[in-house]
Each structure stands twice: as C-alpha cells, then as structure tokens.
Amino acid sequence: MSLLKVENLGKSFGGVKAVDGINFELKAGELLALIGPNGAGKSTTFNMVNGQLKADRGSITLAGTELVGLQPRDIWRLGVGRTFQIAATFSSLTVVENVQMALLSQDKKLFSLWSAAAKHRRSDALDLLDMVGMASQADRPCSVLAYGDVKRVELAIAMANAPKLLLMDEPTAGMAPKERNELMALTKKLVTERGVAVLFTEHSMDVVFAYADRMVVLARGRLIAEGKPDVIRDHPKVQEVYFGSGKTFEKSQEAGKAPEEQAA
Structure with a gap:
C-alpha cells in the first residue's frame, strides 16, 4: 500500500505549466528519486509536496490525508x-541544541520562555545524533563542523519528528564523493531499519543509480518515465532528454560528471 500518492498534480506560473498532470506513488521503506534536466519541474513538485507551494490542481495524500x-x-x-540543498542549521548553537530545537518544535514548546533548548529532551537528542554518527560531537558548535557533518546533523533534525516521509532536496550538493556515499548509505540504512519513505531530488547520477529503489523522470513539467534504475538507465526517452544522442548515463558517469554538465 502506498504511503504517498500524487495524482494529476499541476502548477502554472503565468502561462507556463511548471508541472502538468503528473502521477506517482511512494511506499514506506522505499527511496524514490525525482530527476530531470533543469526546468523539468522537480523543485516545483517537491515544494508542493512540502506545502511551500500550493497546487493549482490535483491531489497529494499522505496515508490517506x-x-x-x-x-x-x-x-x-x-x-x-525535510532536508535542504543548503544545510539549514543554527550555527551559533551546539550540535545537540540544534536537535533539541527540533524536538521543542515537535512538542509545540518553541515559544515557551521556560523551555530552553539546552534542557529539553537531551537524551532523545543524543539518540538521534547517535543514529547519524554525530553523538561524539554533540557539544561542539555547528559553526566549526565540516560540511559533511553539518548534513548529518540536518538529517538528525529531520528525523526528530519520527517522520513517515522524508523529503531530501539535493542531499549531496556540495559534498565530496566519499561524503556523498556515506550520507546516502546512512539514509538507506534508516529507510531499511525504520521503514521511512524517502523522496529525493539529486543531480549526481552516481548517487541516484546507486541508492534509489525507483526513479521518476520529469521533463518540461511532465512525467516521461518511471521505474527501477536499470529500466531508467536504458530508457530511450530519458537518454534523449538528458543527452540528445550519442551519449549514455554510463559514459557520463565514467567521465565523473553529472548529465547536466555533460550536456552543457
């Protein structure tokens, strides 16, 4: 049974149909990659699922809601x-205080003057940090962390409300190859152990093909392909949209560049 169901989703800006009647589903314990060339409608779709944009038409349901x-x-x-393309943490707070702030929000105590972050559910915050391998750095300010570690803290924050669905917008942007693989392997582990569904956008095709269970491909606001990575890799319409002709995902990955960089 699907956890997330997107049906006939549409959004226009002026006369431009950014998203034009797309449909897809996502099950618990599944990583679904939402990909496409620049201007495909990925960010618009993503932001409608998150509520930052309101759909003009169609439906988005989470467990029937x-x-x-x-x-x-x-x-x-x-x-x-949700995690963001540019990691969103409070650099002036410690690692553990960042997670405690998320727990305060979950408990609807964010604006309570007597609920200081430093005192709120510290043990729960430490458990979340341990889950992402950051418990040993709990009392360090976020401002001194390496970028890959900041992304791990952001993941702990996103998991603070025990989500059924995790939205990850370009989770590996700005990260070195080793850091990218470590973060996505950790995400895959959480999905397996906790049954969380993950919808993510990503430009690094090595990450997409290595970790996605299924892929949805958009072009000019429309869904042009959906399926497992092996199906998408050889899909003629997807190859045409990304490369025109004469190139493949394999050649792009061998060159160590994302498809957009190859096509430029």
Whole structure:
C-alpha cells in the first residue's frame, strides 16, 4: 500500500505549466528519486509536496490525508521531515541544541520562555545524533563542523519528528564523493531499519543509480518515465532528454560528471 500518492498534480506560473498532470506513488521503506534536466519541474513538485507551494490542481495524500492546502508546519506535524540543498542549521548553537530545537518544535514548546533548548529532551537528542554518527560531537558548535557533518546533523533534525516521509532536496550538493556515499548509505540504512519513505531530488547520477529503489523522470513539467534504475538507465526517452544522442548515463558517469554538465 502506498504511503504517498500524487495524482494529476499541476502548477502554472503565468502561462507556463511548471508541472502538468503528473502521477506517482511512494511506499514506506522505499527511496524514490525525482530527476530531470533543469526546468523539468522537480523543485516545483517537491515544494508542493512540502506545502511551500500550493497546487493549482490535483491531489497529494499522505496515508490517506490530503496535503494540498496545508501549511508546511502542519505537514511536518503529520510526519514529513525535510532536508535542504543548503544545510539549514543554527550555527551559533551546539550540535545537540540544534536537535533539541527540533524536538521543542515537535512538542509545540518553541515559544515557551521556560523551555530552553539546552534542557529539553537531551537524551532523545543524543539518540538521534547517535543514529547519524554525530553523538561524539554533540557539544561542539555547528559553526566549526565540516560540511559533511553539518548534513548529518540536518538529517538528525529531520528525523526528530519520527517522520513517515522524508523529503531530501539535493542531499549531496556540495559534498565530496566519499561524503556523498556515506550520507546516502546512512539514509538507506534508516529507510531499511525504520521503514521511512524517502523522496529525493539529486543531480549526481552516481548517487541516484546507486541508492534509489525507483526513479521518476520529469521533463518540461511532465512525467516521461518511471521505474527501477536499470529500466531508467536504458530508457530511450530519458537518454534523449538528458543527452540528445550519442551519449549514455554510463559514459557520463565514467567521465565523473553529472548529465547536466555533460550536456552543457
């Protein structure tokens, strides 16, 4: 049974159809990659699922609950976590305090003057940090962390509300190859152990093909292909949209570049 169901989803900006009637589903314990060339509608789709944009038409349901029209904070409380392309943490706070802030928000105590982050559910925050391999750095300020470690902290924050669905926007952007693989391997582990569904956008095709269970491919706002990585890799329409002709995903990956860089 599907956890997330997107049906006939559409969004226009002026006369431009950024997303034009797309459909896809996502099950618990599955990593689904949302890919496509620049301008395909990935970010618009992603932001509609998260509630940052309101769909003009169609439906987005999470375990049967309609999300269209809800605010991002309400969607978060229904069990949707999110990480961002540029990691979003409070650099002036310690690692553990960042996670405690998320727990305060979950408990609806963020604006309570007597609920200081430093005192709130520290043991739970440490458990979340241990889950992502950051417990040993709990009391360090986020401002001194390496970027790969900041992304791990952001993942712990996203998991603070025990999400059913995790949205990851370009999770490996700005990371070295080793860091990329470590973060995605960790995400895959969480998906397996906790049954979390993950919808992610990503430009690094090595990451997509290595870790996605299925892929949805958009082009000019429309869904052009859906399936397992091996199916997508050899899909003629996908190859045409990304490369025109004469190139393949294999050749692009051998050159060590994302498809957009190869096509430029």
